[in-house]
Amino acid sequence: MSHKSIFNVITIAAILLSSFSGQQSIAQEAAVAATPVPVQSAVILAPTNSRISFVGIHVGDDPKPRLGGFADFNGYAVVDPANGTVSSLNLDINVDSVWTQFEKLTGHLKNEDFFETEKFPTAKFASTSIAAGENGKSTITGNLTLHGETKEVSFPADVKMENGGMLLKASFQLDRSIFGMDKMLSGVDKLVKVEIVVGEKTAPSKAEPGHGGKKKKQSSTDNSNKLQKVSLNVPNMS
Amino acid sequence: MRSDLKAVDGVRNIETDLDELTCSFEIDSGVDAEELVNRLAEKNNKLADWTFVEN
Numbered sequence: 149m150s151h152k153s154i155f156n157v158i159t160i161a162a163i164l165l166s167s168f169s170g171q172q173s174i175a176q177e178a179a180v181a182a183t184p185v186p187v188q189s190a191v192i193l194a195p196t197n198s199r200i201s202f203v204g205i206h207v208g209d210d211p212k213p214r215l216g217g218f219a220d221f222n223g224y225a226v227v228d229p230a231n232g233t234v235s236s237l238n239l240d241i242n243v244d245s246v247w248t249q250f251e252k253l254t255g256h257l258k259n260e261d262f263f264e265t266e267k268f269p270t271a272k273f274a275s276t277s278i279a280a281g282e283n284g285k286s287t288i289t290g291n292l293t294l295h296g297e298t299k300e301v302s303f304p305a306d307v308k309m310e311n312g313g314m315l316l317k318a319s320f321q322l323d324r325s326i327f328g329m330d331k332m333l334s335g336v337d338k339l340v341k342v343e344i345v346v347g348e349k350t351a352p353s354k355a356e357p358g359h360g361g362k363k364k365k366q367s368s369t370d371n372s373n374k375l376q377k378v379s380l381n382v383p384n385m386s
Numbered sequence: 387m388r389s390d391l392k393a394v395d396g397v398r399n400i401e402t403d404l405d406e407l408t409c410s411f412e413i414d415s416g417v418d419a420e421e422l423v424n425r426l427a428e429k430n431n432k433l434a435d436w437t438f439v440e441n
Contacts, residue, residue: 206404208388214405253405335404378419379410379439384432385387385402 186228191314193223193239195350200241202322203341207334214253219352220245223273225314232309233280234316237288239344241271247352254355261331262324268296276300284308288318294327305344316346335385387432394422408439 201217223239244265248254258265275290289302303320324330325338391397391411400411413419420438427433 208402210401212403212405250405256405332404335402374415375412376415376417376419377410377412378423379408380423380433381407381437381439382387382402382409382433383407383435385404385407385409 187230188235189227189229191225191227191346193221193225193346195219195221197346197349198223199343199345199348199350200239201343201345201350205337207337211337214248214250215353216246216248216254216257217350217352218242218245219247219350225316225346227309227314229309229312231280232284232307234278234286234288234305234307234314237273237275237278237290237316239273241273242269243271243294244269247355249353249355251355251357262329263295268294271295273301280307292322292327294324295329297327299326303342314346316344318342318344387426387430390426390430390433394426397422410439 198221199217200221201215203213203215205211205213218241220242221239223237225234225238226236227234243263244258246254246257246263246265248257257263260267270293272293273290275288277289279287279289281287284307286305286307287302288305289300291298292301301322303318305316305318308315320342321339322342323338324340325333330338387409388400388402391400391409394413396414396417398412400409402409413422423433423436427436
């Protein structure tokens with residue numbers, strides 16, 4: 149074998165060794181990088197299986213609670229079925245889908261006194277931590293974007309796994325004023341009771357006309373028992 | 387507005403409805419309701435454009 153041939157054999161051997169060594173290195177890197185991914189389930193949340201509703205009350209002696217909610221939203225919860233815990237909750241809400249028991253009230257909630265849906269059409273909740281306690285009692289903390297403002301909120305929730313599915317119920321008071329929804333505070337309480345329920349579908353009440361206020365059709369003066377009842381329209385009251 | 391009405395002697399059972407933007411209250415039958423409300427409206431511009439609820 150000539151010197152040139154020997155040189156070629158050595159060169160080929162070196163290339164093969166180098167190539168093998170490279171493949172081994174890649175294989176080792178791949179082996180090191182492989183980390184088992186915990187098995188979790190994402191539960192898709194939608195009005196067909198979940199409900200986001202609220203109850204607002206009036207200030208004063210007669211709270212006249214008003215039920216409402218959102219008909220259009222989507223989101224997901226990340227669930228660890230083995231432990232029966234939720235590790236993440238995310239919701240995107242079409243605020244213009246707000247409904248109440250009364251048509252006129254629904255329109256009022258959409259305007260600048262409350263949600264300003266044309267300016268702020270979406271609301272969003274993204275959990276940042278969920279602390280699981282005993283018996284499914286959890287505390288969900290996250291960022292709520294509402295009316296263009298993002299604030300951290302925290303609320304309790306009951307979480308259960310039942311028949312291979314997930315149930316969640318959270319009920320809490322939300323201060324609308326911290327989201328810049330600070331109109332009509334003298335008449336409509338700033339605290340709104342919010343419910344997020346997974347396992348109950350959204351079923352908006354059939355809306356009646358008007359605001360749901362009492363029909364004040366009394367005479368402006370009603371002489372009875374030496375008293376007169378005076379009923380006023382006060383368009384600037386708010 | 388409610389506090390303005392509360393401050394008037396003889397005004398009772400004040401109910402405000404912010405949905406309908408109405409306000410109801412009771413006064414003695416001998417009191418001129420229109421004069422009373424006009425007097426309050428001079429001090430409180432929320433009452434400026436008030437009208438009686440019609441039958």
